[in-house]
Amino acid sequence: MATDRAALLKAFDESRTGVRGLVESGSGVSSVPDLFVHPDPYASAPLAPPGISIPIVDLSLPAPLAARGGGGGGRPQLGLLPPQRAALYGRDAAGGGGVNYYSNIDLYRSPAASWRDSIRVELDPNRRPDPFRMPHACLADVPGWDAHATAVARAVLGLLSEGFGVAPPELEEMSCLEGKVMFCHYYPACPEPERTVGIVAHTDAGVLTVLAQNGVGGLQVKHTDADGRDQWVDVKPVPGALVINVGDLLQIMSNDKYNSVEHRVIMNAQDKARVSIAIFFTPGKKGDSVLYGPLPELVSSGNPPKYRNFTMSEFLETILRARPCEQGLN
Numbered sequence: 172m173a174t175d176r177a178a179l180l181k182a183f184d185e186s187r188t189g190v191r192g193l194v195e196s197g198s199g200v201s202s203v204p205d206l207f208v209h210p211d212p213y214a215s216a217p218l219a220p221p222g223i224s225i226p227i228v229d230l231s232l233p234a235p236l237a238a239r240g241g242g243g244g245g246r247p248q249l250g251l252l253p254p255q256r257a258a259l260y261g262r263d264a265a266g267g268g269g270v271n272y273y274s275n276i277d278l279y280r281s282p283a284a285s286w287r288d289s290i291r292v293e294l295d296p297n298r299r300p301d302p303f304r305m306p307h308a309c310l311a312d313v314p315g316w317d318a319h320a321t322a323v324a325r326a327v328l329g330l331l332s333e334g335f336g337v338a339p340p341e342l343e344e345m346s347c348l349e350g351k352v353m354f355c356h357y358y359p360a361c362p363e364p365e366r367t368v369g370i371v372a373h374t375d376a377g378v379l380t381v382l383a384q385n386g387v388g389g390l391q392v393k394h395t396d397a398d399g400r401d402q403w404v405d406v407k408p409v410p411g412a413l414v415i416n417v418g419d420l421l422q423i424m425s426n427d428k429y430n431s432v433e434h435r436v437i438m439n440a441q442d443k444a445r446v447s448i449a450i451f452f453t454p455g456k457k458g459d460s461v462l463y464g465p466l467p468e469l470v471s472s473g474n475p476p477k478y479r480n481f482t483m484s485e486f487l488e489t490i491l492r493a494r495p496c497e498q499g500l501n
Contacts, residue, residue: 179206180279187260188253189274189288191444194359195253203363209283212368213437219394219402227409230326255306259290268301269293286367286438287358294351294450317351320381320413320450324348327415328379335428337468342424345463347378349455358389358445361438369436369445376490377453378424380416384408387445393433403435420453420486423478426465457483 183206186192190207193200259272271291275284292309293300294317302310325348329339358369369389384390390406406414422431436445454463464480 176206179204180284183274183284184278187257189256189260189272190286191256191288191357191359192253201362203286203361203366207284207286207367209285209366209368209371212366215372216393216401216403219396219404223394223402223404225392225404225406225414227412230323256288259304259306268304269298270300270304270306281371283367285370286361287356287369287436289357290355292353292355294353295455296349297455313353316383316448317353317450321348321351321452323413323415324379324381324450324452327381331417331421331425331429335425335466335469337466341466342378346455347420348452350377350453350457351450352453353448353450356436356445356447356449358387358436358438358447360442360444364438364440367438369438372433372435374431374433375416375418375451376420376487377418377451378421379418379452380414380449381452382414382416382447382449384414384447385445386410387439387441387443389436389439389445390414390447391435391437393435406434418451418453419490420463423464424466426469426474427477428469454483459484 188196193204256272259270261271262273262276262278263271269292272288273291274288275281276289278284290306290309292305292313294313300313305313325343328342328347332339332342356370361367372393382390384406386408388405388407391403392406394402394404396402416432416434417429419431421429436447439445454461459482462480462482463486464478465476470476
């Protein structure tokens, strides 16, 4: 059985067409192939009752009002034809001229594959993507999306800094917005949405994530109610709005003032594909002499540090051992 699965994984990967290729093949797919079947994928926690929703913050408001709650928008239009996808296909996050296309970076390590394909684009100032590798459809849109998402991340990081009593420029001066990578996820329509997932439950490793999604839902975040019960809450698409995730690093740096949000993407019965485009922000300074941990201003005798200081290489090694699906977020 293990040998059969390994052979199927290899054949799927070497097709270089991804899940989208399965769906768009001449015969199509009427059921989810065994490689993508997750046993009881939605049993971990119930859905939240009606009335519980994710807060929307209007960043056009004055800062004090925006900090209390009430979207900006913009997303590049990305599309690749099958030959373009095949030409970019590859799992080497360090190679590919800063642009890779693949299906499931953890394909050979996870118990079951997820129903999505991805394009990964390096946006780090020191590792810009090769323009000759960049699909033509992306060339005009990616720089603008990068600039827009970075401006949003800067504004949000400033508000969050004020929220835990730190001068707004401090986290940016620590290079928290310099390390950037963009992931464009494509979730094809699924014939059996109850048997697979788009992305398994996880938290983001970095500081912040800025996400744009099309009108097809599926993103959910885990919420713990007043009685300590976990529930999944739908993050319904709002026209013109962006989704902001706090990552593990910001939770550590805030000494648990802000919590990294656990989230997942479920499949739905719609005939339309879901598309999301996210930029993950991490510190750009990664030398062995640069340490990260709880900010000194937030630590006291009454609020001791909950984490030790560490280098980015130590942090990334720990993350990738625990969550190989996040390979490449460095």
